[in-house]
Amino acid sequence: MEGKIYKILIVEDIPSDAKLMERNLKSAGLDFISKRVESEECFLQELNEFLPDLILADYKLPSFDGLTALKYSLQYDLNLPVIFVSGSIGEEFAIGTIKAGAKDYVFKDNLQKLGPAVIRALHERDEIFERQRAEDELRKSELRYRTLIERMNEGIVQVDVNNIILFVNDRFCKMMGYDESELLKKVLHKILLDQDKQKFFIEKSKEVIEGKSERFEVEMKKKDDGYLVMEVSAAPIFDNRNDVIGSIGIYSDITERKEAEQALIDSKEKAEEMNRLKTSFLANMSHELRTPMIGILGFSQLLYDEIKDPVLKENARIIYDSGKRLTETLNQILDLSRIESNKLVMNLAPLNIADIINDSAKIFETVVSKKDLKLEINISNNNLSSNLDRRMFTHAVQNLINNAIKYTDSGKITINLGEETIDDRDWVVISVADTGIGIDEKNQEIIFESFRQVSEGLNRKFEGVGLGLTITKKFVELMGGKITLQSKIGSGSTFIIKFPAIISNINNDVHMMQTKEIQNNNKVEIKKSEKPEVLYVEDDLASQTVVSLFLGHICNVTITPTGESAIRMAKEKHYDLILMDVNLEGRMDGLETTKAILELPGYKDIPVIAITAYAMVGDKEKFLAGGCTHYISKPFERSQLVSMVKEILSV
Ligand code: ADP
Secondary structure, rough: OOOEEEEEEEHHHHHHHHHHHHHHHHHHOOEEEEEOOOOHHHHHHHHOOOOEEEEOOEOOOOOEEEHHHHHHHHHHHOOOOEEEOOOOOOOOHHHHHOOOOOEEEEHHHHHHHHHHHHHHHHHHHHHHHHHHHHHHHHHHHHHHHHHHHHOOOOEEEEEEOOOEEEOOOHHOOOOOOOOOHHHHEEEHHHHOOOHHHHHHHHHHHHHHHHOOOOOEEEEEEOOOOOOOOOOOEEEEEOOOOOOOEEEEEEEEEEEHHHHHHHHHHHHHHHHHHHHHHHHHHHHHHHHHHHHHHHHHHHHHHHHHHHHHHHHHHHHHHHHHHHHHHHHHHHHHHHHHHHHHHOOOOOOOOEEHHHHHHOOOEEEEEEEHHHEEEEEEEOOOOOOOOEEHHHHHHHHHHHHHHHHHHHHHOOOEEEEEEEEEEEEEEEEEEEEEEEEOOOOOHHHHHHHHOOOOOOOOOOOOOOOOOOOOHHHHHHHHHOOOOEEEEEEEEEEEEEEEEEEEOOOOOOOOHHHHHHOOOOOOOOOOOOOOOOEEEEEEEOOOOHHHHHHOOOOOOOOEEEEEEEEHHHHHHHHHHHHHHOEEOOOOEOOHHHHHHHHHOOOOOOOOOOOOOEOOOOOOOOOHHHHHHOOOOEEEEEEOHHHHHHHHHHHHHHH
8 A cells, every 4th residue: 555646536516625535645655646626527528537545425415416326336347346425314314335246434523533444444455455366466477387287398297196197288189189177087007007017107297296206118008000219208296295196198199219129228239139140241251262262373373383385375374363352352451341240350569661662562562574564662760660550551552562563554652751740749651653544633532442343344444353452541541550542543542541650769670670470480390301290171172173283392281181090090109290171071160170189198289380271350369379389371372381481390
């Protein structure tokens, strides 16, 4: 009431009486403004324009009367208080005015009662307004929340402590295919869950009404057909005394998400299975392709050495070269699959780079001279070294030189070895530049992708599977290096590889520290006059013949196809070296046979070379751990096998 100025309309024909009333109200402490009217017309006008908060009305006026004013006022606003202020009516009439809807009546001869009566009436009116406003607000906010809940994209369900449904929103009904009336008053888990899910739901509901908020997933049965996977977030509802009276749950349909998750899991499992299959397929393929290669490469090499007729000799060379190419392709595919399945084992060691470059370049001398090209090597520092895997690095360098030669018809190939400091780090820089066909800009990135070549399709101009640079790049990066390319079509290409340099002052000896591919501590003492005795356990006819022919001039090779026969023979005669194929016919494999032979008297320290077409990652380690002292993978070069055997037997 404080601070508010009220508007009071006085229906009175005697101005002095009106003044008296005003004075009375003032002295009662009321803040107000007032207007006086005495005709019906003016009254109605002020009712609409002055908008009074209270009306003081005389009972009888010359042209108007208080009861009519009361009637109009109540029509205008039921809560507009009208107080009769009159001198001429008796008590009975006064009570009649109250019955007709007046708030109060005050006699003119007792005006000191007017102030309190007006203040009381205005107070009541204010309270009514306040209550109406609060009710209005409540109604509005209820409407807001109801609309929100109805329109929500999630289902909302309220249940009591026995899971009896008290409220469901529209969305939930739509999701489950029921009308609201079909769900209300039903037990939620009985109507919406299969028997086997009900126990779980009841347990969860119990946890919720015990006061814990819960989030869980459950499969719910739709009215007509099918199921939905729902994610439920439920919370207890409390009454005024803080007792749990039920719970409210938000139901989100996550069926699609679940299906997508399951599809992802399935496809991951499938991919893993495929990967397992691929690995085992590759291992088998590798074995199956390598085994015949020993025959092709070995015999063509032997024929080439034996044959005198130049045409036939050339034919033998072609067979040998074709076999080599096939082996190379096979190796590339295997390398890529190892990289892709993260199964590549690196043996990083400080390597002298100049040595490897010189050795690699030597291999290409014949091809270079045949193509009328020049090969130039510029080595700025013979002592540069880096932490590298010998096989991978050699492969990368040789691949770049091989490509340079392959894609250049005239001019020269230049190999530079130098160093560079970038951001305080020293790098070894190897570049292979050619004056060949060059690579246009749009192809400079794709050539590093698997199976991509600049000239593709049926009219491609160069042989190769498009894996060389992919593998080179991966090898370089796995060893911590970088590969870049500068090229101009028609002018040539320069491939640059960089590796972090090892700063060392014992550079000259670095290459001495390299890990040796082949252990050579199992040397055998043979009496000068005798040829060493070698037992070769092998079931593949081509391999048997090739190895015998390769080694015939340095040792006596005895061949036996099974593990069982090998053990028997080793018991009967002492052999200086065992060559062991791993995949043998018969009951025993090569590793079992090796173990059994090494347990025989006098065989504890006998060297065993695993000769096998199992050339996948980890195979070599497996054979060495299984008792073999050396390992050579099929197909191998005559020189590789001969020098290994010579070294072991010291012949
Ligand atoms: P491949 O030589 O077996 O096709 P690579 O991955 O080694 O596979 O090379 C991919 C492609 O990059 C080649 O087919 C060729 O188009 C291009 N390329 C590679 N090196 C050179 C080079 N020195 N000069 C021109 N083109 C090259």
